[in-house]
Amino acid sequence: MSSSHILKKDHLIPLLRKLGKAYRLVAPMQNRHGDTLFAEVASVETMALDLDHQPQESLKPFLFPQQEVIAAYEADQAGYALHPRYAAPPPTLYFGVRSCDLAAILYMDVIFSQRTREPHYLGRRHNTVLVGLNCNAPFPNCFCDATKNGPFSELGADLQLTDLGDRFLVTAGRAQGETIVSRWPQFFSAAEEAEIKKQYQLYLEARGGFQRQVHVDLAIRRLAEGMVDEAVWQQLSLRCQDCAGCAYVCPTCTCFTIVDQPRSATSGERLRCWDACTFAGFTRMAGGHNPVEPKKAAIKHRFLHKLKYDVEKHGRPSCVGCGRCLDICFGGTDIARFVELASEE
Amino acid sequence: MPHTQSDPYLPQPARILRVIGENSQIKTFVLAFTDPAVNASFRYQPGQFLMVSVPHCGEAPISISSAQQATPGEIHLSVRRAGKLTSAMHLLAEGAIIALRGPYGRFFPMSDLCGKNLLFVGGGIGLAPLRAVIQSCLADRGRFGAITILYGSRTPSDIAFRADLACWEQEAGVQCLLTVDTPEPGWSGAVGVVPKLLDQVALDPAASKALVCGPPLMIKFTLAALSAKGFADQDIITTLERHMKCGVGLCRHCHLDNKLVCVDGPVFTKAELNTLHVMELA
Known part of the structure; x- marks a missing residue:
């Protein structure tokens, strides 16, 4: 059963500071060209966190990089030997993941484990914590309502955030999420009934906020x-x-x-x-x-x-x-x- | 995270024991894994393929042209020189090391072939996967009925697997017929496309299975000719060649509608292909 908490926005940066020490932290940030992209957070203090725009890329490049070395080989007169290579990223927390990208990760989980267990993807995935962010206002080209995986997500995230204005409603969907809440309880308080109702209200408004009807x-x-x-x-x-x-x-x-x-x-x-x-x-x-x-x-x-x-x-x-x-x-x-x-x- | 599970991409080194020149374009490489334990435990079925690595050339799928029982401890790969990897492979001699992973793919339904007359129809390099089935049948001759092998080549000098054909002809209850598209001086055999040979052999479709492999057009016309002769679609079996990168159902280069040839094939019955958009039947 999921539990609901409140994270005041004043507490967001202090929480990210803690998370950044425990995990490699990846979040949507605006770069110097004004593009919003998921990127590794070098410093929580100076990060240009951008939760207002859709990241131009999903998390695919992190979990399934555009290019990766899967083996090294030597070949000469004496023989031919191939040695597997695995990138070993540290435990990574992805912050601010939208419901579409969460759904895509659940899809990739199936693709890379059903017929053949793909060690590179799964190696990264097993080391992953996902903090989702529900979309109160769908972006102009979005149609996740039509694909039935948004704008609010119920699946895939360890913690799911809903922006209530000056605070986030935080739902712990998986054990890793509960661990975060219980490890840093100073940032969280119990959610009131009114706040949970507010989230539902926002969900209904978001569902009505799609600009495209894609059948x-x-x-x-x-x-x-x-x-x-x-x-x-x-x-x-x-x-x-x-x-x-x-x-x-x-x-x-x-x-x-x-x-x-x-x-x-x-x-x-x-x-x-x-x-x-x-x-x-x-x-x-x-x-x-x-x-x-x-x-x-x-x-x-x-x-x-x-x-x-x-x-x-x-x-x-x-x-x-x-x-x-x-x-x-x-x-x-x-x-x-x-x-x-x-x-x- | 350390990986203890097996790596699906990792091939094992294998040594070329012998090279048989089949024709100017095709060589049969006789291979064994360099690690004796790997070689001893390696098992495969007729119709399966391997992903073959040649240094600096990446990988390509090659069907195994031998049967386990017929060539214990050895794997035969009959390779036509067609692209970068196969051209590099043709330059390799006895003793050279390549690398193999597999076997992959759905194999020929050997138990369904038991008790049946078997009609093999091959064109060019297409005889390679059929050779594995023929070897397997001949190693267990009593379980199969009459064996007929029809083989088409472009010209008499393109006829591959000559040593095999000569051996098979000597076996009881085996008939081999060859044809060429273009004759050369001294050729006294049949001229024409391989489906025309169907008129020259006695067929009992109800008691037979037909196994077909060759270039796309040859498959198309042979399958049509077999149907015209009365073969039921589920009794016509072929194997498809496709571009592949992973061999294990991930990379999707071998997509065929909702199937992937590497894992759902490469062996299909005509009944199965009828429901798909297949180049070979178009």
Whole structure:
């Protein structure tokens, strides 16, 4: 059973100071260009914490980095040996994680443990504490209501914060969260009934605050029924610039490639790097055969994977409604555009 | 956090014991893991594949072309020179070390083949995974009915696995027929695409299973020809080649609709493929 506490905003920085000593602390911060990104907090005193804007990237780059060394190798006349390499990040607390990004982490947990246990992701994940922040005011491109994982989150966070103005209502959802509350009780007080009611009021207001109506359910149904016209894929494929920006900012896109990076004539590293199913070469085989027609079927697969195959497999889409692909796509072939086209009779 | 669980990406070194030149494009590498304990405990089934590492070249999926019972302690990989890794592999000689991980993938349903007449239809390097099944059947000959092997090549000099074909022909109840797309002087055999050979053999589809592997177009026309001959879709089995990076169901390069060829395949029946958007059937 979850418990509710109050954290006054005056106590936030002192709490983060304590947390920063116990964990590597990652939080959304505004950089000198004015961009809000999750970044490691070097100093709680000088951090430019930004809880007012959506971080431009999810936590994917932290838990599943764009590029990582998975092995080192030596190869010479005497032999060929590969040695696994694991980055060993210290216990990390991610602060201010929105419900979309929490849902994406729960999805990655499944992807990286169901068929094969992926040691790099899971190694980081096991060392992770998540402090969520409910969205009182959805951002302009958000549609997590339509993907049913926001704007308030009930799953995934160790501690979940709701901004009540001069204070946060703090819900401890998991044992790690309870540990934090009981370890630093001086920052927390018991939540009053009125404060819990206030949170519910904010939740109702947030649900009404979405600026976009993206009919994800309808698109899912039409895909399941095979009702999406080929012309929709044609139209999207023509406009897709094959930049993979959508896949890179997507918190649930986890396709990757593995390449060798020689460091000398007799040694090198094996890297795992992000890849994207929309790239023309993603499925092309040595010798030239490509089972996926790049200009037609690649973007189709991206949307079918998120809105059909994952619904069949996991019971919910793997789009979490964060809206980041809407921000980044300059061809106008983001998932909201697809949902719109697919929903047309 | 220290990792005690096995690393799915970590291959084991293996030594090239022999290299068999099959034709100008295909070599069969006979391999054994350098660690005797690994080699002794390694188990695989016909139709499975390995992720092969060649120094500085990354990895590529290669299907195993031998059967465990037929080549104890040895693994055969028949490799066509097609890209960076396979070209580098072709430069390697006896004694060289590569690295292997696996075996991966769904294998041919050997128990379903018992008691059946078996029709193997291969094109080019496509005979490699079928070779594993044929070896497996011949090692346990009594459990299978008549074996027919149809093999197509581009030209007579492209015919690979000649030594194998010569051996198989000597076995009781085994028939081998070859065809080429383009004849050369001295060729007296059949000319034409491999499905045409189906007219030259006695078939009993109800008592048979057909196993097919080759280039995409060859698979397409062979599957259609087998259906026309009366083979039921669940009795036609093929294996698909796809680009793969992980081999363990994570990287998604081998996506096929809602399936991943590395874990849901690479062996599929035609009945299964009918429900999917497959290049080989398009």
